[in-house]
Amino acid sequence: MIRTYKEAVDWIHSRLTLGMKPGLKRMEWMMEKLDHPERRIKAIHVGGTNGKGSTVCYLRNILQQAGYSVGTFTSPYVEQFNERISINGKPISDVEIMKLVQVIKPLAEELEQTELGGPTEFEVITAMALYYFGKMNIQDVVLFEVGLGGRLDSTNVIYPLLSLITNVGFDHTHILGDTLEQIAFEKAGIIKAGVPVITAVDQKEALDVIYERAKSLKAKVYELNNHFTITHHEATENGEQFSLQTPFALYRDLSISMLGAHQVKNAALAVMAADYLRTYYSFIIEEQHIREGVRQAQWIGRFEKISKRPPIILDGAHNMEGIESLVQTIQTHYPNKSVHVLFSALRDKPLKPMIEALANIAETITFTSFDFPRAATAEELAEQCNHHAKQCVDDWKQWIKQKRKTAKNDDLIVITGSLYFISDVRKFLKMNTFVGKIADIIKEK
Incomplete structure (x- = not known):
């Protein structure tokens, strides 16, 4: 029962x-x-x-x-x-x-x-x-x-x-x-x-x-x-x-x-x-x-601006059509930004064309993985990419923390791929934003 x-x-x-x-x-x-x-x-x-x-x-x-x-x-x-x-x-x-x-x-x-x-x-x-x-x-x-x-x-x-x-x-x-x-x-x-x-x-x-x-x-x-x-x-x-x-x-x-x-x-x-x-x-x-x-109308996890400084975009672009829409939207709304991509996806997706489309607009592209049975490893994703500034990270949370600290005025951080991954990232970012606000209040007191 x-x-x-x-x-x-x-x-x-x-x-x-x-x-x-x-x-x-x-x-x-x-x-x-x-x-x-x-x-x-x-x-x-x-x-x-x-x-x-x-x-x-x-x-x-x-x-x-x-x-x-x-x-x-x-x-x-x-x-x-x-x-x-x-x-x-x-x-x-x-x-x-x-x-x-x-x-x-x-x-x-x-x-x-x-x-x-x-x-x-x-x-x-x-x-x-x-x-x-x-x-x-x-x-x-x-x-x-x-x-x-x-x-x-x-x-x-x-x-x-x-x-x-x-x-x-x-x-x-x-x-x-x-x-x-x-x-x-x-x-x-x-x-x-x-x-x-x-x-x-x-x-x-x-x-x-x-x-x-x-x-x-x-x-x-x-x-x-x-x-x-x-x-x-x-x-x-x-x-x-x-x-x-x-x-x-x-x-x-x-x-x-x-x-x-x-x-x-x-x-x-x-x-x-x-x-x-x-x-x-x-x-x-x-x-x-x-x-x-x-x-x-707002729909979380779909080209969602989760932070303004630096601007961080979350988008559950989990297939080729989604990636194409994401790329087009970035080019339309952020034409002069230096784009830094964090990507993770399921291995049963058409990874190579998805990654190539992202790499074409990215200043840097970083691959990672997350806890899900069908998730591709960072190395599997990186193998599909020829970008000169690609890297693999195991700890995507640390990558995000570091990127927030070092981001320049013209940087745009784009975190995309599987919606399951975006779900994990969104929870992490919301919790860290909440903790940061509490810390700021304590400092003011």
């Missing part, structure tokens, strides 16, 4: 040993046993290679500004496990996690005795979220982020109001396929009969797959740069500004604080989704709700 939060989380993480088992049979079995909580949820499904979390964040903030209570299911977490299931951006409590595990654990054990086998960690967490939002704490709307792919992802048991597909890129190719068409087929698997899909996918071969799937299910497609259009985009000192024409309205000079052209696309998807909800589902969303929602 689970009696503490720690026991609950430890049990969830113990499911990692089962790995990934694509398919919906185990989820459908659990939903049947739980009396189908997924059918009681007003859901919006968000898939794609990159930008899912940011898009969820923009849309959540718009809906909150309009007075709605919004649940979210996202992954992975950056600060604490509980944030994967949140309400209005606030993670659910330790007690609620414990109660959810008390419900799901007996089911998992029963399922383990069937021919289907036991549920994976992600299936367990998804079942927890569906039970929570369908039975324990029903919300006005819940935004579900796809874990991996879409067609066989455990979140795909929901029947949403809207489906969003951010983009299609080469990630998890060993599971999803190694062509854009194959990956798009998996992403398009979240499209449901009669449920409109909003997308920022821009490759013709991927779009053709999405349109074919949507046509077969009589689902209307709203495509960025076709049915809704970004205009007058410019980078500002504190973010991005752009106008957006949707089929229903024109929004002039929207401002966002998350940096990068890719964030403009994510925000545009969210605005288009809000506009659709307002027009066809009678959500009471005014223009000021949209303006304030996108302006206030």
Whole structure:
């Protein structure tokens, strides 16, 4: 019997040993046993290679500004496990996690005795979220982020109001396929009969797959740069500004604080989704709700400035598309800075092109590793790099401390790679900032 939060989380993480088992049979079995909580949820499904979390964040903030209570299911977490299931951006409590595990654990054990086998960690967490939002704490709307792919992802048991597909890129190719068409087929698997899909996918071969799937299910497609259009985009000192024409309205000079052209696309998807909800589902969303929602949206670990002096950027650019967006954003917003990169990643990523792209803008590039089963060693990463000023470090915490002390006025410190690594770094930086502030207060006294 689970009696503490720690026991609950430890049990969830113990499911990692089962790995990934694509398919919906185990989820459908659990939903049947739980009396189908997924059918009681007003859901919006968000898939794609990159930008899912940011898009969820923009849309959540718009809906909150309009007075709605919004649940979210996202992954992975950056600060604490509980944030994967949140309400209005606030993670659910330790007690609620414990109660959810008390419900799901007996089911998992029963399922383990069937021919289907036991549920994976992600299936367990998804079942927890569906039970929570369908039975324990029903919300006005819940935004579900796809874990991996879409067609066989455990979140795909929901029947949403809207489906969003951010983009299609080469990630998890060993599971999803190694062509854009194959990956798009998996992403398009979240499209449901009669449920409109909003997308920022821009490759013709991927779009053709999405349109074919949507046509077969009589689902209307709203495509960025076709049915809704970004205009007058410019980078500002504190973010991005752009106008957006949707089929229903024109929004002039929207401002966002998350940096990068890719964030403009994510925000545009969210605005288009809000506009659709307002027009066809009678959500009471005014223009000021949209303006304030996108302006206030922040998503930790995504081109996040964690320090001003020296400027330190944290970015969970864990695949090639993420690295390309990171490089473009640095070149746009910090064109005259001397860039010093700290990089760590999982060994199953396309490391060589990712590292080459970073090396092209870096004054120095440093490789390290972290405590995670699939993490590459610093030496494995360095082997992929020909930069004249590359190095390996075992103690990345000491590297950061030293870099903060010796940084010059024109230096920019960029820490990037796996989101799991960024999570560790962010916790370390926040703790050191807190300790530093306490020390300053003591000195003043």
